[in-house]
Amino acid sequence: MMSDLMKDSEEPSNKRVKPVGKGGGVTGIITPVKTPALKRLGKSITRSISFRTEARPLPPAPIRSRQKASSFPRRRSSQCWSDTVDSHDLTAKEIKRQEVIYELTEGERQLIEDLRLVKKVYYEPMLTLDIMTESELGQIFGTLDSLIPLHEDLLARLERLRGSEKTVGAVGITLFNWFPCLEAYVTYCCNQVEAKALLDMKKQQKRVEQFLRLCQESSFSRKLDLWNFLDLPRSRLVKYPLLLREILKSTPPDHPDEDTLPDALELVQSIVSEVDRKTGEAECQFYRRGLAYLEDGQRLPEIQLSRFLYCHGELKNSKGQKLHVFLFELCLVLTRSVEDKEGCVVFQVYRQPLPTATLHLEDLPDGEGGGGGAFRGAFTSGNDKVRNCLRVSSRGRSKAQSHSLQANDSFNKQQWISCLRQAMVQSRDRDAQVSQSPLSSRLSPDFALYHIAELSLSSDAEMADQSSQ
Incomplete structure (x- = not known):
C-alpha cells in the first residue's frame, strides 16, 4: 500500500497559507500502479x-496597450x-x-x-x-x-x-x-x-x-x-x-x-x-462504451465484467504504429484511436484482447526489442538500440498471439510493467480463490467481491521518489 497522497493535483490558486505538504508533478501518460x-x-x-x-501553451497574446494591467x-x-x-x-x-x-x-x-x-x-x-x-x-x-x-x-x-x-x-x-x-x-x-x-x-x-x-x-x-x-x-x-x-x-x-x-x-x-x-x-x-469492435470474437466477457481500469495510454507496436492500450481489471485491450462521423474519438480494437488471467509479460532489455528488422526500423534510426520495450502474449488460448510494445521512456515502461504484473497476479489469485471455493460451480465470473486499491494519500514528490527507487 502506498503512503498518503494528497497533493496529487495543486488547486489552481496561489495559497494564502503555508502548504501542509510539498507537491510535484508526475510525468508520463501512464498513471502509476494503484493510482486511484x-x-x-x-x-x-x-x-x-x-x-x-x-x-499546449497559449500562443503569445498580441500587445494591447489598453490592457497591460x-x-x-x-x-x-x-x-x-x-x-x-x-x-x-x-x-x-x-x-x-x-x-x-x-x-x-x-x-x-x-x-x-x-x-x-x-x-x-x-x-x-x-x-x-x-x-x-x-x-x-x-x-x-x-x-x-x-x-x-x-x-x-x-x-x-x-x-x-x-x-x-x-x-x-x-x-x-x-x-x-x-x-x-x-x-x-x-x-x-x-x-x-x-x-x-x-x-x-x-x-x-x-x-x-x-x-x-x-x-x-x-x-x-x-x-x-x-x-x-x-x-x-x-x-x-x-x-x-x-x-x-x-x-x-x-x-x-x-x-x-x-x-x-x-x-x-x-x-x-x-x-x-x-x-x-x-x-x-x-x-x-x-x-468500455468507446470500444469499437471489428469482429464479434473480440467481445470477450472479461471486458464487460471489468469494473475498473488499472491504467491506459499510448504505446507503439513493432511497426511503429501508435496504439492506445487499456488495462482493464480482467483484460488487456489494444486499440487504435479514430474519429467517428460526428468527430468523436472512438477506440477501434486491434487484434484480439488478452485476458489478464492468461497473460504473459516479458521485460525486454534495451537492444532486444524484438529482433526483427521492421521493429528496429520502426523504433530507431541507424544503429541505435531499441529501448523501453516489453512484450505481452497470451497463453492457454487456441490462437496464441504476442505484441512487442514500446513506451515513450523508461519511467513509462516501468509503470506499465508494474500495472501489468499487479493485474496478472490479482487475476490469477482471484481465479484460484474461486476454484477452491465449494460454491465455485454456482458463482458467476463477475468477481464482485474484489475491491480496487484504496485511495493513496502521499504527495506526488513522494510518488516520484518511490518510482525512481
Whole structure:
C-alpha cells in the first residue's frame, strides 16, 4: 500500500497559507500502479481522453496597450494564521495547529470564490451567447452549482469557531457533522470523465475555442483554463484527510479533538474511498462504451465484467504504429484511436484482447526489442538500440498471439510493467480463490467481491521518489 497522497493535483490558486505538504508533478501518460480514479482524473485525463486537444501553451497574446494591467494573472496574497494576529503566547505545536485550521478555512473560502467565478464568467456567458446548448453545459459543469452552498455552510461553521483572539478550539465535532455532505461528490466526480471528453470535443469549434482562450488570457483566470476550475472540487476533496492528519498531529493529548478528530478522519476517508470507487467504475464504463469492435470474437466477457481500469495510454507496436492500450481489471485491450462521423474519438480494437488471467509479460532489455528488422526500423534510426520495450502474449488460448510494445521512456515502461504484473497476479489469485471455493460451480465470473486499491494519500514528490527507487 502506498503512503498518503494528497497533493496529487495543486488547486489552481496561489495559497494564502503555508502548504501542509510539498507537491510535484508526475510525468508520463501512464498513471502509476494503484493510482486511484480520482487521481487519474486530475493528472492524466487531459492526455488520455483527447487526442486532438492535448494541453499546449497559449500562443503569445498580441500587445494591447489598453490592457497591460490585465495581462498578468490575478494573484492571491499569501498569508498565514500568524500574520493575522498581533501577538500570542501559544506553544509552537499550538501555532502549527492554528496554521492548519486556518489553511482549512481559507481553502474553503478560495474554493467558494472560484466556483462562483466559474458560474459567472463561464457557464452564464456561454449559455447567454449560445456558445453551447444548455444540455451540453449541463454535461460539462455537472452538479458543480450544488457544491457551492455545501462549502459555504462549512466555511460559516468554521468561522463561528474562531474566538476573539482568532484562535479555534475544538474543530473535530464540527467536521464530523459536516463531512456527510461530501456524498454529493459521488455524482460530480463520476460525471467528470464524460465532461472532459465533451469539453475537448467542443474546443474544436471556433467560437468555443475563442471564448475559452479569451477567458484564459484574462486576469480573473490566473492563466488557468476551464478544466482547471472544474477539477477544483475533486482536488479539494482528496485534501481533507491530509489536513485532518496535520491537525491531529498538533493536538495535545488532553484536547477535546483527541477523541473526535480520529472519527472525523475515518469518516472522510471512507467517503473519499467511496467516491474513488464509483468514479473508477464510471471511468471504466466510459471507455468500455468507446470500444469499437471489428469482429464479434473480440467481445470477450472479461471486458464487460471489468469494473475498473488499472491504467491506459499510448504505446507503439513493432511497426511503429501508435496504439492506445487499456488495462482493464480482467483484460488487456489494444486499440487504435479514430474519429467517428460526428468527430468523436472512438477506440477501434486491434487484434484480439488478452485476458489478464492468461497473460504473459516479458521485460525486454534495451537492444532486444524484438529482433526483427521492421521493429528496429520502426523504433530507431541507424544503429541505435531499441529501448523501453516489453512484450505481452497470451497463453492457454487456441490462437496464441504476442505484441512487442514500446513506451515513450523508461519511467513509462516501468509503470506499465508494474500495472501489468499487479493485474496478472490479482487475476490469477482471484481465479484460484474461486476454484477452491465449494460454491465455485454456482458463482458467476463477475468477481464482485474484489475491491480496487484504496485511495493513496502521499504527495506526488513522494510518488516520484518511490518510482525512481
